[in-house]
Every structure is written in structure tokens, then in C-alpha cells.
Amino acid sequence: MNISLILTKQCNLRCRYCFEMHEDHRMTHETALAAIDLLAHIGDRQCGVSFFGGEPLLQKELIYECVAYARQFPDIRFRYNMTTNGLLLDEEFLTFARDNNFLIALSHDGCMSRVNRVYADGRNCLAALDEKLSLLLSYQPHAFVMVTVAPNTAHLASESVIGLFRQGAGRVNLAPDERPCAGWDGDAMETLSEQLGRIADYVYSEFLAGRDVFFNNFEEKIVAVVKNRPCHVCRLGKRKPYVDWDGSIYPCIQFGGVADYRIGDVFQGIDKARQEEIYAGSLAKPAFCQGCAFETRCVNDCACLNYQHCGQMNEVSPMQCAWQRTVIRHADKLARRMIEADPQCAAKRFS
Ligand code: SF4
Ligand code: SF4
Structure with a gap:
């Protein structure tokens, strides 16, 4: 289990x-430690803690405290991860992460x-991000880099990804x-599709040169076929409950603050009946999507994304469908090219 x-x-x-x-809401020390306590009591021998925000490194001391507190449970193996913009990363934190089973994903x-x-004053932060990316990679060479593309930057997606x-x-x-107001239309999706084609060409050229670069969007779609398993399994509220800054527990991030979806808090525990009810409703x-050939390779079961886009757990937005189909089409074309060029290396890579 993770929280x-x-x-x-x-x-x-x-x-x-x-x-x-960006409201001025911060999790307190008591709430954070109660969340670790709760996880230790309801989780199993391997538990995960994800630190999120806002920007989680604004609460760096609280992260140190949580990890130190979790050592009180020597029978449980804790893993940690965090998605951060990285601007507050430093050698001290990265050393701590290295010593504590702590993975960092950089946005x-x-x-x-x-x-x-x-920044708040409108200056872009590219130079600072670049500096922190190289610092992070010097400690965690396999760290994930999380890129967000919006309609106004779709034409730059391949330059950005290949540059990274x-x-x-x-x-x-x-x-x-993913915001419903983002403004994805047919033209922007077409631009993004063309950009995905360029990224696929780059991944292919690196593959031919014997260098592995992993563009996660393609990898997960290909591996789902090779391993004959769904590319995403939601398990809403069971696998990764979300603890809001005030200790309230929700099934996932998009439900945060929505009273109907509150399933407990870190002091009283999880209301199992409500958790099961919401989970059942998400199934x-x-x-x-009935009859779609891509069903097991699509994130159409992500209740959180569906709720964000459509206000319903079991409805997929046209934008999400178009995005999934575009990624799968490019992933399949890339996989075919790799297999034709070097079947053994392709098999090894996706096994
Ligand atoms: S890094 Fe950007 S996207 Fe993430 S919380 Fe801050 S402002 Fe929002
Ligand atoms: S969202 Fe679209 S691509 Fe995905 S399963 Fe449904 S119909 Fe198929």
C-alpha cells in the first residue's frame, strides 16, 4: 500500500x-506523523509514501521527520518518492534520498x-531547472523527468523531450x-501527434545506435502487449489513498476537498464501507469504450482523470481518448520498426 x-x-x-x-495550507508535523502511523498499521510489510504539493520541498524538514519517524517500524520496508520542480534540491537532500530508498521525479x-x-514575477525558470536536472542525475541517473505539454507549447514537444x-x-x-479548460482542439492534437512521431524517430535512432532512452508513454504501451497485461490498473482509493494537508483522506488527488469522496482522516482511520463503495462505483x-481494441492499453479506467475531465468516474473525455489513441499508434509503429531492425535487442528491451 502507498499513501x-x-x-x-x-x-x-x-x-x-x-x-x-496555491493557498497557504501546510500539513502539520502531527498530521504527517499520524499518516505514517496509519500506514504502518493498515499497510503490509512494504509501504510507499509519496510526497506531493504544491511544491513538497517547501516542507523539507517535514520530509526528514517523516522518514526518521518511519524507522520506528523496523519490520516494515518503506519506500519513498516525490515529484518536485527541483528548485530547492541540494546536495544534502540528495544524499538523504540516496541513503533512504527515496526516488525523485523532476517536473x-x-x-x-x-x-x-x-516564477510569481513572470520570469521563466528554465536555467534553474537545467541546473537542478544535472544535479539530480548525478545522484539518480534513472530519475524520471515529467514533462507537461499544453496546447500553446505542443509544437515544441519533441524539441523539449529530445533536449532532455x-x-x-x-x-x-x-x-x-489535463485541465478541462486547457483548450485542446483538433489542430493542437494533430500538432502533438506529429511531435510524437519525431520523438519516436529519435528513440528509434538511439536504439539503432545501441543507446537506450525510455520515453515512458511508448514503453508502457509496448510492454502491455509484450507482457499481456493491462497498462494501467486503477484500484481507486485502495492502492494509493491521498492524504490532504489537513489529514483528510480521499481516494485520489482529483477528489481532494470533495466532501462526498472523503473516506476518513489520519486520526480516525479509513471508513472502509465508504472506501469500498467508491471503489465499487469506479469499476x-x-x-x-465498449469493444474498443485498445481497452487494455488505455488509461480509460483512471477514475481520477475521468472525474477531472468529465465530473464522472466512468466517463472518458474525447481529448483523453484522442491522446491515448495517438500514443498507442506511435508506440506500435516504433515497436514494429525496432523488432524489424533488431529482434533480439527489441525482445531484451521489452522483456
Ligand atoms: S511546479 Fe508548477 S505545476 Fe507544480 S505545483 Fe508548482 S506551479 Fe503548480
Ligand atoms: S478511451 Fe478511447 S482509446 Fe481508450 S478504450 Fe476508450 S475508446 Fe478506446
């Missing part, structure tokens, strides 16, 4: 696509950061701006 802790709603950036309101949009990733690979990132994931497949 996600929202340590703060604040951030030191003001990305133009951010869905946070960095490559050259698209010039457009959408800004050239800066040493080995694993990159691209996510579209029905979207009617829209």
Missing part, C-alpha cells in the same frame, strides 16, 4: 497550467519551460495539460 501526502498547497513557481490555487518541461513555467534526453535524462514521461468501464 500520497500533500505537504503544502504552496509553490515557488506559478506554472501557467497549474491546477493548484521539467525542457525548452517549453520558457513559455509556461514561471540529450541533457542526460534516461526516462521521460509526457503528459498533456464500471466507460460505455464509450
